[in-house]
Amino acid sequence: MKKKSKNLVGIVSTIALVVLVIVMGLIYTKLGPQGMKGDKSIVVQVITSEDDSQEFKINTDAEFLRQALDEKDLINGSDSDYGFFITGVNGREAEVDNQEWWQVTKNGEYLPYGVNDIAIADGDHYEITLMVGY
């Protein structure tokens, strides 16, 4: 009897987990970032201080910002638990000891997802700003 109940717990919990994975996969397919095919021209402004910024015009057929930036060899970074983590832009590395980090915004608006998932469109303007302090 006890063994039967244990088996039932195992079967039910495993099925529940599988269902959850499937539901999350469907949600991602429906609501996840959708890239657009075709040629685009975007502008990326790299801001390292109030007085120092540089603009890069990128012509690309990439669907997401990461790929467009990689094509220009603009960013360095590493994959983390939260996605791709930008550590350097245009040769300028963020100094962790000084609590420096890079923030990506679009027309000054905060973006709630990582550079891998930012779908780009023709005419987009992005800013990558060196921030200080957490």
Place this chain on the structure above:
Amino acid sequence: MKIKDIVIIGMMGAILVGIQVAMGLLPIPNLELVSLLVIVFTLVFGYRTLYIIYIFVLLEGFFYGFGPWWINYLYVWTILFFVANFFRKRKELILWATISGAFGLGFGALCSIPYFITGGFPTGIAYWVSGIPFDIIHGIGNFIVTLFLFKPIYRILNKLSNNGMISV
């Protein structure tokens, strides 16, 4: 609290950090042992696990910097502790693997709470949805890791505590 307890709590906190950092070097993101260890610590050390969790969180902050992610760490592991504590009398390995897997799947949702609060519903949803592939890897990884390592780790820590090497 005895000095021995303080030493054990510090050691376990350091072990969590060491394992987290080591696993972070693997090419597969979100494969981690912290969830499993938090579950096992809860079963062996009970409420003392909260000290271990917050030592771990503090050390992680020193190691990686106190970024926005650190706010999430202040509550996500504690939620896992309370869930594990709720089920602490259950012995089924598959149940622990499921809890660990479900925690991995829900990790992004838990971490998106600050974004729901600060940016509103669309921002919170966007943050959560964009991390779903990572959550799925996290959940499946946790399930498998717990299925294979729960018993040996639990057995070792339980033996140490029963032998009086760890006071609980």
